[in-house]
Amino acid sequence: MNREQISRIAHTRHPIKAPLDDTSVQRLLDSGVARDQARLVDLGCGTAEWLLRALAAHPGARAEGVDVSPEALEQASAAARARGLQDRLVLHQQAAADFTAPHPFDLILSVGSTHAFGGLLPTLDAAAAQLAPGGRVLIGDGFWEREPTPEAVEMLGNYADLATTLDKITAAGWTPVLGHVSTRRELDDYEWALWGTLADWALDHPDDADSAQALETAAERRSEWLGTYRESFGFLTLVLRRTAG
Template sequence: MTDTPPRLSRLVFHGPLSEPRADGMVRRLAATRPRSVLDIGCGWAEMLLRLLAAVPEAKGTGIDIDGEDLARARRNAGARGLDDRVEFVEESALGTPRGPADVVLCLGASQALTTAEPSTAEALRELRRLVNDGGRVLLGEGFWERPPTESELSGMWPGAAASDHHDLATLLDLAVEAGFRPEWTETADRREWEEFESGYQADLEVWLAGHPEHPLAAGIRERLDRHRAQWMSYRGVLGIAYLTLVPVTAAG
């Protein structure tokens, strides 16, 4: 066994997203024949790369502040022969000038677009600015499956509050208010969540089992146990909606 803790090698997507659902999203977006794709908070950009592979005439840009994830994205792009059609930039997406694009991906990263709290309404307005008329936005956004209890909130992320998310109906209303019509609405199911959360922890859990006395073990154990407790607090309460949004063309 290696002495170096591995990182997220079990995850294809950095979120609760299955292969069949991702395939359907790519098909719908590819049918619009985009020439430009912008990925906000792209991470290792799996959806961006799949969309570029499906639309040979498209070029893409991925923005993220995590250099390690971007390095993985660049390796994957090179392995798939896509590195001449995609650019990855390590920078903040706040106020980004890198649009508008025909397709904008924002999967679990709307907070990167604004300093407002809660961020959803302002992020949706930013996404409308970043997408061309006739284009599409694919938004992955958290929502409450049901109102969380105070006990559940206390076990989630630090400072978790009921105001951190909306219910699904309100999320859709906010998208409409920001200048979109929802073409497709879907939500992650229990299996997708369990595969994501298990995959998020699995590399380190296996490493820790084999290295209980390693100098890094105590910190990793504390982090894993804390995240597992948080997951158990939001399991069945926090959902992820995947919204394919069509911008409303301005009159004029």
């Protein structure tokens, strides 16, 4: 069982691949899609759930999704057809950092995928190059709510605290117009959903060749969450506008 298969099963009950509930997602999208005919792009879209929800809520919008995973894009395409949104969604299989379009975008999304650009600020630099005048960026990334252990840093990355993260963003020429710090309930619900769903699948498919691996992976990831980073990791999602050029 590879990483793609694990992720697909684990996210069955939580298709947004970030610790946000449905109300938070929609509030952020409604702030990001600031005009009826908006053009959107998600850089590192995965299964394109953010874009599909934006298109469903804003019938005049059009969207493009970029991801390296053919499996995720196939799932995104199937979901778009099932929801009747396929005519307003274009998907590109390529590295997000290599993507350029012949037109600017009114909303650029990158939630949980800043690693594709080498971090938060490089992601914002890439977004700025393709942002329409007056456009917005919807970006989500981790931060440390409390001093992390060395094991947590090694596992998740070298994040800053919340205040330092915002200082870096504003110093780079961006102004937050909406922000959301994931609550403890959202963070916990996300982890329980992922590893509970994966364990459920394993127990429902005892004769599958991947069942034992799935159950073991669920237990390991749950243990890592509870024992290594639950008390220190936070997640921040922002809608940003350019303050300066």
